[in-house]
Amino acid sequence: MRNLAVLVAKPRAEATIAELEAEGVYDDARKVSEHDDELVELPVTARPTETRFEEIVEQSDPEIRHTDLDSLLRERGWSDDDIDRAPKSWAVVGSVILVQFDDCPRPEEVGEELLALHGEAETVLSRGGISGEHREPDVSVVAGSGDTETVHTEHGTKYALDLREVMFAPGNQRERSRMGDVVSPDERVFDMFAGIGYFTLPMARAGANVTAVERNPASFKFLVENAMLNDVPDRIDAYRADCREMADVRVERVVMGYYDAHEYLDTALAALEPGGVVHMHETTPENRLWERPVSRLESAAHEHGRDVEILDTRRVKSHSEGVWHVVVDARVE
Structure with missing residues (x-):
């Protein structure tokens, strides 16, 4: 062959x-x-x-790729107990591998083997949490070149980003792609927490006109860059601001991609025209599905004298033990 x-x-x-x-x-x-x-x-x-x-x-003498991290670590002399503490999953974002190491011994060795597994990658980052009002990531380089700026591609959408400066949730891939499917050409959308364009870009590429608001200066820089990178600058009105300052927005769809989105429902409902759709994200304990997010949305709508029709409820991914990242889709009359 x-x-x-x-x-x-x-x-x-x-x-x-x-x-x-x-x-x-x-x-x-x-x-x-x-x-x-x-x-x-x-x-x-x-x-x-x-x-x-x-x-x-x-290729005359191609290098064969190992497909099993455990086998590579075992070749390094790792014990079964140490291998059990090694990460079992990771995410490749462009040329960067994101890993949560927890109590893994010798992360640098794991990083080197992950680079061997993913030949297109250049840097391995240890992934911590997200903190601060600008949702800034806690990461550190454990292997590779240390270059954290990259371009990641999903379903044809290109995301330029620097993983030292801005967050990227690989587990949200299906939801990002889905937002490009639900919008109609020329539909007016308000993305209240746009980030680098997580949902804005797929929607704009599908033909929607998006008012995208982001207050983190690093994320906003990439939002503008990504509008150009995806050839949709004419479909994105980007604002570096607090979304609550956007008093004159009137749209047919509102995207609230933020765990505490319920705190901003007054702004979302003020922007949403009758019959429009809102997508509200939040983190919800298993025992409060789906009562808590739905009741929050219904209560806010009723305070504005509006009726709510729940269209869909979805689990996006596990956030922590017993807690889910969820989305509620609703039509607001």
Whole structure:
């Protein structure tokens, strides 16, 4: 069997891998390798027909990719007890690997092996929590180049970001993609907590006109950059502000992608035209699903003399033990 690989520019590696995977020709049994200062070799099982690349080559001595972190750590002499304390999951965001290490011994060694597993990645970050009024991430470099600025691609949407400065929740991928599916062309949307464009970008790419508000200066910088990167600057009105200051907004849909979104329902309802839809996020204990988020939304609407029709309730991901990140979709008359 011929060991084929396509040559692509390094900045496009992560996006091209996703395209090759979608086409069904990416060979994850071999490692990504550097071709020269500008190009990398991405292994493929056959010549791609739908994915753009510079050239196709045949590799004479490709490096085989290990697919099991535990096996790599065992080769390093790790005991079974130490391996049990190693992380079992991680996220690749562009060229950065995000890992929560907890009480894992020797994180640097784990980081080195994760870079071996993911040849397109350059940096491994230890992931802590999110804190402060600007929702700033607590991260530290444990392996690799230390470069934390990257471009991450999901379903065709490009997110430029610096993971030292802004948060990115890999577990929200399905919800980000979904928001691009639910909007209609030319629909007016208010994204109250836009961040770097998590929901704004998929909606704008789908044809919606989005008023995107973000008060974190670092996130706002990337929000503006990402509007250009995705060729939708004409569909995004970006404001660096507190969303409660946006008194003149009138829209058909409001997105509230913030765990304490219920505290901002007065602003959301004031912006939402009759018959419009609100998407309210929050973290809810298992034993309060779905009573707490629904009652919060209904109570706020009734205070404004408005009726609520619950359209959908969804669990996005586990937030902590016994607590879920959820979304309530509702039509407000």
